[in-house]
Amino acid sequence: MLYREAGQFKTNYVADSAIFPLRQDRIGLGLIIIAAYALAFMGSDFLLQAVLIPFLVFSLASIGLNILTGYTGLLSLGTGAFMGVGAYACYKLMTAFPEVNVIVWIFVSGFFSAAIGALFGLPSLRIKGFYLAVATLAAQFFLQWCFIRIPWLVNYNVSGALDAPLRTLFGTPIMGPNATPQTRYLVVLTIVILLTWLASNLVHGRIGRMWIAIRDMDLAAELMGIRPLQTKLLAFAVSSYYCGVAGALLVFLWYGGAEYDVFNINQSFFILFMVIIGGLGSLIGSFFGAALIFILPIVLGIVLPAMLSPFGISVGADVIEHLRFMIVGALIIFFLIVEPHGLARLWQIGKQKLLVWPFPY
Amino acid sequence: MDILYKVFIEPFVFMGEAPDLLIQTLWEGLVSGVLYALIALGFVLIFKASGVFNFAQGIMVVFAALTLVGLYEKGVPAFLALILAVLVMLVLAVVVERVVLRPLVNQPDIILFMATFGLTYFLIGFGELIFGGNPKEMITDALFLPQGTTELDMLGGMVRFQHLDIAAAIIASIMIGLLAVFFSKTRIGRALRAVADSHKAALSVGISLNQIWVIVWFAAGIVALVAGIMWGARSGVSFSLQIIALKALPVLILGGFTSIPGAIIGGLIIGVGEKIGEFYWGPLVGGGIETWLAYVIALLFLLYRPQGLFGEKIIERI
Numbered sequence: 001m002l003y004r005e006a007g008q009f010k011t012n013y014v015a016d017s018a019i020f021p022l023r024q025d026r027i028g029l030g031l032i033i034i035a036a037y038a039l040a041f042m043g044s045d046f047l048l049q050a051v052l053i054p055f056l057v058f059s060l061a062s063i064g065l066n067i068l069t070g071y072t073g074l075l076s077l078g079t080g081a082f083m084g085v086g087a088y089a090c091y092k093l094m095t096a097f098p099e100v101n102v103i104v105w106i107f108v109s110g111f112f113s114a115a116i117g118a119l120f121g122l123p124s125l126r127i128k129g130f131y132l133a134v135a136t137l138a139a140q141f142f143l144q145w146c147f148i149r150i151p152w153l154v155n156y157n158v159s160g161a162l163d164a165p166l167r168t169l170f171g172t173p174i175m176g177p178n179a180t181p182q183t184r185y186l187v188v189l190t191i192v193i194l195l196t197w198l199a200s201n202l203v204h205g206r207i208g209r210m211w212i213a214i215r216d217m218d219l220a221a222e223l224m225g226i227r228p229l230q231t232k233l234l235a236f237a238v239s240s241y242y243c244g245v246a247g248a249l250l251v252f253l254w255y256g257g258a259e260y261d262v263f264n265i266n267q268s269f270f271i272l273f274m275v276i277i278g279g280l281g282s283l284i285g286s287f288f289g290a291a292l293i294f295i296l297p298i299v300l301g302i303v304l305p306a307m308l309s310p311f312g313i314s315v316g317a318d319v320i321e322h323l324r325f326m327i328v329g330a331l332i333i334f335f336l337i338v339e340p341h342g343l344a345r346l347w348q349i350g351k352q353k354l355l356v357w358p359f360p361y
Numbered sequence: 362m363d364i365l366y367k368v369f370i371e372p373f374v375f376m377g378e379a380p381d382l383l384i385q386t387l388w389e390g391l392v393s394g395v396l397y398a399l400i401a402l403g404f405v406l407i408f409k410a411s412g413v414f415n416f417a418q419g420i421m422v423v424f425a426a427l428t429l430v431g432l433y434e435k436g437v438p439a440f441l442a443l444i445l446a447v448l449v450m451l452v453l454a455v456v457v458e459r460v461v462l463r464p465l466v467n468q469p470d471i472i473l474f475m476a477t478f479g480l481t482y483f484l485i486g487f488g489e490l491i492f493g494g495n496p497k498e499m500i501t502d503a504l505f506l507p508q509g510t511t512e513l514d515m516l517g518g519m520v521r522f523q524h525l526d527i528a529a530a531i532i533a534s535i536m537i538g539l540l541a542v543f544f545s546k547t548r549i550g551r552a553l554r555a556v557a558d559s560h561k562a563a564l565s566v567g568i569s570l571n572q573i574w575v576i577v578w579f580a581a582g583i584v585a586l587v588a589g590i591m592w593g594a595r596s597g598v599s600f601s602l603q604i605i606a607l608k609a610l611p612v613l614i615l616g617g618f619t620s621i622p623g624a625i626i627g628g629l630i631i632g633v634g635e636k637i638g639e640f641y642w643g644p645l646v647g648g649g650i651e652t653w654l655a656y657v658i659a660l661l662f663l664l665y666r667p668q669g670l671f672g673e674k675i676i677e678r679i
Contacts (some may be wrong), residue, residue, distance in 0.1 A: 030654065065489070069471075082462075090435070125662060126663070126667045128667075129470070130414050130474070130614075131618075131663060131667065131668075134611065134614045134659070135612045135659075135660050136661060137610060137611075137656055138611075138656030138660050141656055142653040142657070144652070145650065145652055149646070167389075224483070244537065269478065272478075273475070273478065276472070276475045278470065280471075302558050318489075319490065321486075321489075322486045322487075322489045323486065323490065325482050325485050325486025325489070326482070326483050326486035326487055327486075328482050328486075329480065329483030329486060330479065331479075332476070332479030332482065333460070333461055333479035333480065333483070334476065336468075336472055336475055336476050337461075337464040337465060337476075340469070340472045
């Protein structure tokens with residue numbers, strides 16, 4: 001409807017295998033990125049702090065889990081713990097070496113999480129499916145126990161909580177109590193764009209094809225010369241890297257401080273929701289899933305009282321909370337029934353339909 | 362060397378020195394093992410018949426117990442409340458089959474798994490909306506569940522047996538026995554086993570899958586109700602019970618997803634292993650290892666038998 005792809009010919013192999021083969025798609029993506037940066041200056045503090053920063057952080061974590069579950073087909077319920085490893089590693093690094101810029105440490109902390117992830121990924125060689133999911137729960141509970149029991153991780157502070165110290169980038173505070181939501185949003189946005197771009201290149205390249213081959217049938221992939229050990233562990237490592245960075249961002253650039261409880265089992269489930277609702281094996285789906293699962297409850301919290309008040313029903317905050325749970329649960333089932341392949345598939349279908357509209361033949 | 366001594370020698374010396382404590386720990390482990398097995402049984406029933414990994418089993422336990430207590434608090438006599446709670450589980454089974462399972466038939470396992478997540482969320486919200494989020498006392502007296510403890514002189518010390526625990530073990534055993542008879546002797550049980558073997562073959566000999574699903578979800582609901590009463594009597598009825606249900610997962614992978622004896626033996630191994638580990642080795646690392654020890658035990662077993670102790674052999678073809 002809005003544009004046609006007529007006249008855009010692919011004359012070489014590179015153009016044919018491009019991720020965004022249409023010129024309009026590329027322009028659209030550019031516009032979205034510009035708009036995202038523009039929001040930093042136009043959006044209110046509430047929008048940035050309570051909606052956009054967490055949305056980006058959860059998107060990043062979903063991309064991480066999507067690499068593991070969507071692309072490699074290994075179900076993991078330890079995402080929350082891997083995020084925690086990133087956050088605690090980042091805390092240790094930046095308090096031990098305060099002179100190095102914190103951005104460096106955010107990226108480095110992911111590697112710790114990747115190492116732990118690869119370690120807990122070892123059982124994936126022998127066990128599959130739900131057995132593996134339960135095995136990753138061992139990582140979740142063990143790591144969470146470590147966060148509580150090892151005071152060294154929080155530098156022996158009494159509260160046992162992580163807190164964001166003041167850190168600056170080019171003289172502007174980006175972390176700690178003085179950092180404005182605006183600067184934090186810009187930092188998070190840049191990191192997420194960078195890592196998404198990296199993930200996109202990974203999953204569309206040789207490594208991504210190896211992951212997909214393992215997902216579709218690991219025995220056949222092995223016969224074709226893909227080594228399952230390395231490939232599966234690489235998926236675990238990369239996935240945990242993304243989760244670790246997301247965890248560091250979550251604590252230090254969103255909450256500004258947190259306890260071990262942030263990384264509990266519910267966080268893992270929450271991320272898994274996003275991946276499945278968004279669409280397994282789709283990067284854009286990770287963003288859709290994060291948007292739906294994270295923003296929907298916020299919107300419901302605002303919309304529900306407004307919807308119920310005309311009928312003379314004024315309800316307490318707790319009832320709203322319960323209704324929110326019910327509606328989110330029902331919507332998950334609804335979306336699964338309508339489109340088991342997730343929002344990404346809906347988006348694709350919608351785009352295809354619009355492209356040929358109004359003459360579908 | 363010191364650490365090796367503490368890990369490998371000291372706990373065993375301690376066990377030998379105080380056998381009464383060992384028996385006490387074993388007994389507690391066995392009781393919680395039976396209760397884990399009861400929750401795991403609900404998972405196994407549904408997994409066998411429909412291939413759905415029912416994450417909502419935990420919340421079904423809470424929901425069933427809440428319904429029972431909630432009705433009793435509204436003034437319904439205890440046994441009527443029990444019957445009504447069973448009926449509520451039946452309605453739940455029918456609704457789940459109609460609304461969730463039927464439209465999602467033939468979808469990949471993970472999608473069905475996610476759907477039970479949605480169900481969990483829905484039931485959490487629904488349960489809190491109706492019965493409130495506050496913890497409740499289980500109505501042990503009204504259901505004639507015994508209270509109190511017996512102390513037995515044993516091996517130079519006193520071992521305490523809670524009457525409630527004894528009752529829990531007996532009721533759980535009866536429950537498991539009844540299920541075994543139901544599965545092996547009745548017509549419906551045969552149909553259930555047929556469905557577990559192969560959906561397509563069962564359909565072709567005229568077994569209605571939809572009916573079977575309602576029956577297994579109902580059976581899982583009753584198991585959940587019993588588990589809810591027992592857990593509730595031990596630690597109160599609240600939504601935190603749902604976390605205890607996660608403990609049933611290592612039991613499942615230990616015993617195999619499809620095996621009822623596996624669920625029971627797995628439950629006992631996990632229950633005993635967890636209590637012994639926590640009591641004798643926990644202090645070495647600062648305690649609280651109960652939260653993950655079960656998973657590690659299960660993981661170690663899995664490395665040797667990827668399909669669990671009693672699971673069906675995994676045969677892969679290309």
